[in-house]
Amino acid sequence: MERIVFYCLAAVIIAFGVASVTSRKMLRSVIYLSFVLISIAGIFFLVDYNFLAAIQLTVYAGGIVVLIIFSVLLVHHIEMELEMAKASKKIVTAIACLIGLGVFLTAIYSYDFNVINNSLTTTTADIGTGLLSYEAGGFILPFEVISVLLLASMIGAIVIAKGKKLTEKNNQPQ
Amino acid sequence: MIHGISIYEILTVTSILFFIGVYGFITRTNLISILISVELILNASVVNFVIINKYLFPEVLQGVYFSIFIIAVAAAETALAVSIIINLYRQISSVEVKDIETMKY
Numbered sequence: 001m002e003r004i005v006f007y008c009l010a011a012v013i014i015a016f017g018v019a020s021v022t023s024r025k026m027l028r029s030v031i032y033l034s035f036v037l038i039s040i041a042g043i044f045f046l047v048d049y050n051f052l053a054a055i056q057l058t059v060y061a062g063g064i065v066v067l068i069i070f071s072v073l074l075v076h077h078i079e080m081e082l083e084m085a086k087a088s089k090k091i092v093t094a095i096a097c098l099i100g101l102g103v104f105l106t107a108i109y110s111y112d113f114n115v116i117n118n119s120l121t122t123t124t125a126d127i128g129t130g131l132l133s134y135e136a137g138g139f140i141l142p143f144e145v146i147s148v149l150l151l152a153s154m155i156g157a158i159v160i161a162k163g164k165k166l167t168e169k170n171n172q173p174q
Numbered sequence: 175m176i177h178g179i180s181i182y183e184i185l186t187v188t189s190i191l192f193f194i195g196v197y198g199f200i201t202r203t204n205l206i207s208i209l210i211s212v213e214l215i216l217n218a219s220v221v222n223f224v225i226i227n228k229y230l231f232p233e234v235l236q237g238v239y240f241s242i243f244i245i246a247v248a249a250a251e252t253a254l255a256v257s258i259i260i261n262l263y264r265q266i267s268s269v270e271v272k273d274i275e276t277m278k279y
Contacts, residue, residue, distance in 0.1 A: 002177050002178060002179065003176075003178040003179060006179050006183075006184075010183075010187045014187065014190055014191070017191055017214060020198070020210060020214070021194055021195070021197060021198030021202065021207070021214070022198075026204070026206065029210060030206075030210065033210050033213060033214070036191075036214065036217070037213075037217065040217055040220075043184075043221060047224065047228045049224060049238060052224060052238055052241055052242070055242060055245055056220075056245070059245050059249055060213075060217070060248075063249060064213065064248065064249060064252045067253065068206065068209065068210065070256070071206060071256040071259055074260055075206070075260065075263045075269050082202075082203075082204055082207065083203055083204070083270065084201075084203075085201040085202070085203060089200075089201060090201050093197055093200045093201050094197060097193040097194075097196055097197045100193055101190065104192075104193075105186060108182060108185045108186070108189070109182060113181050113182075113229065113230060115175075115180070115181055115229050115230065116229070116230065116231075116232055117175065118175060118232040119175070120232050120233070122238070127235060127238060127239075130235050130239065131239060131242075137234075137236075142239075146243055149247070149250055150249075153250035153253055154253065156257075157254050157256070157257040158257075160254070160257040160258055161257035161261055
């Protein structure tokens with residue numbers, strides 16, 4: 001049963017991933033991206049990390065995709081078709097990507113992973129304790145740093161998106 | 175872990191996803207499409223962290239923490255990128271890579 005679910009998710013991920021980088025309509029490409037992200041949340045559910053799947057669904061499928069859709073709607077006409085790269089460039093890139101994929105897969109399949117059979121469940125409380133722990137292996141410092149990063153990027157986004165008006169006001173003589 | 179699925183199959187899927195992202199990053203000529211490709215690449219790395227944590231080191235949670243941080247950084251990056259794209263569109267009315275010659279004023 002889990003095998004079938006995994007193969008369906010993998011097929012959806014690869015098919016819609018390809019569709020999202022080759023589609024000529026901007027909005028459709030974003031919707032395909034959201035299908036990929038939701039299927040990845042499904043993989044997280046399969047390996048029993050429910051908290052991570054919830055984060056993936058809310059932050060990625062809920063937040064980032066909506067943000068990108070907003071920018072598409074502000075910037076494009078919906079029916080506009082995208083300009084594509086030259087066919088020669090596409091073919092060269094595809095060959096390079098296939099070679100890279102071959103290197104990756106040879107490296108992966110020639111390495112003998114020491115897999116531990118387990119069915120441990122992780123609760124959200126475990127994750128929270130580890131994130132806020134001061135002891136060795138605790139993640140309190142990156143947690144604080146990421147909060148400062150989010151604040152900085154929020155202020156930066158506001159300043160950049162308002163850009164022109166702010167600079168005009170700054171350039172006026174006092 | 176997923177019963178009946180080996181780690182090799184999942185790593186194969188994430189490698190393919192990563193190279194789909196690289197392909198889109200190189201061939202697309204539009205800033206928003208490039209942003210979408212970056213999201214695909216980041217997601218492939220997130221799945222790798224989680225899978226390696228679950229299959230090889232199930233008793234620790236380091237991979238989960240790193241995935242959470244990657245997702246947070248990706249959200250911050252997307253917010254900034256969208257604001258830059260909107261600002262550029264206001265000034266030069268285009269989001270094509272070839273039209274962007276200057277990022278300052």
